[in-house]
Amino acid sequence: MVFSIPENLHPELMPLAWLIGTWRGKGRCEYPNIEGFEFAQEVSFNQDGQDHLNYFSRTWVIDSNSEIVKPYDSEVGYWRLRDKEVLEVVLSHNSGTNEGWLGLIRGPKIQLAMDKAYESPSKKAIDSGSRLYGLVEGQLFTSLDVGKDGHDLQAYMWSSLERQG
Numbered sequence: 001m002v003f004s005i006p007e008n009l010h011p012e013l014m015p016l017a018w019l020i021g022t023w024r025g026k027g028r029c030e031y032p033n034i035e036g037f038e039f040a041q042e043v044s045f046n047q048d049g050q051d052h053l054n055y056f057s058r059t060w061v062i063d064s065n066s067e068i069v070k071p072y073d074s075e076v077g078y079w080r081l082r083d084k085e086v087l088e089v090v091l092s093h094n095s096g097t098n099e100g101w102l103g104l105i106r107g108p109k110i111q112l113a114m115d116k117a118y119e120s121p122s123k124k125a126i127d128s129g130s131r132l133y134g135l136v137e138g139q140l141f142t143s144l145d146v147g148k149d150g151h152d153l154q155a156y157m158w159s160s161l162e163r164q165g
Contacts, residue, residue, distance in 0.1 A: 003163065008049040012081050015105050016053055019045040019079075019133070023140045026066065027059075027159025032151050038062050039072055041159045043140065045079070053079040055091070059157075081105070087112065096120030101131065108135030128153045138163070 005017045022044045030036040043057045058074040077091035089101040089112060097119050103112030110133040117125035128147035133140065140161040147153040 006047060009047060010049060010051045012051050012084075013047060013053060015081060015084060016045075016079065016087075018108050018135060019053065019140075020047060021045065022164040023161035024164055025139070025159055025161035026062070027142070027157055029072075029157045031146070031154070031156050033149065038064075038066075039157070039159070040066065040068060041142075041161060043142070043161060051080060055079055055089075096123040097125040099125065099129070101129075103131070110134070124148070136160070 003018070003021055005014075006020065009017060022042065024040070024042045027039050027041055028036065029039055038061075039059045040062050041057065041059045043055075045053045045055055047053050055077045056074070059072040060068045061070050061072050063069050074094045075091045077089055080088045082088060085105050087103045087105050087110060089103070090098070091101065092098045097117060099114055099118075100116040101112040102115045103110060112131040114126065114129035119125035126146045126148040130145045130153065132143045135141075140163070141159070142161065143158040144156050145153050146156040
């Protein structure tokens with residue numbers, strides 16, 4: 001699907017313009033001590049003329065017929081570019097954790113590593129993480145690797161999302 005660059009897009013955000021919009025699709029979650037499952041995901045990137053993108057993602061556990069079984073996770077945040085290729089991302093999760101991420105953007109490919117995490121008194125944050133976002137054959141591919149609960153950094157969630165009109 002074709003997208004257009006918003007007229008009021010802050011000039012520093014041009015390398016991220018390809019993300020703007022809403023993306024939907026499916027993915028998979030697998031991790032030690034978790035029964036693997038399929039999920040539906042919606043991700044939105046929008047902007048308001050300032051020097052950051054607004055970000056919102058939510059996921060739902062789905063059954064074999066792609067019907068929603070229950071909500072899984074949601075996160076909100078802000079994506080800011082520094083020096084045209086260094087990306088700073090802050091995220092807050094509905095579970096009560098917050099994370100800071102740093103990474104690089106190279107065309108339609110973004111790699112992030114977790115920098116810092118904050119956990120609420122009732123929720124444990126992940127110990128380490130890496131994220132990948134890329135445009136693959138017109139779809140947004142995402143992956144999240146995490147280290148938590150005594151496990152080393154490894155694949156956790158991945159999805160392929162289509163741009164919505």
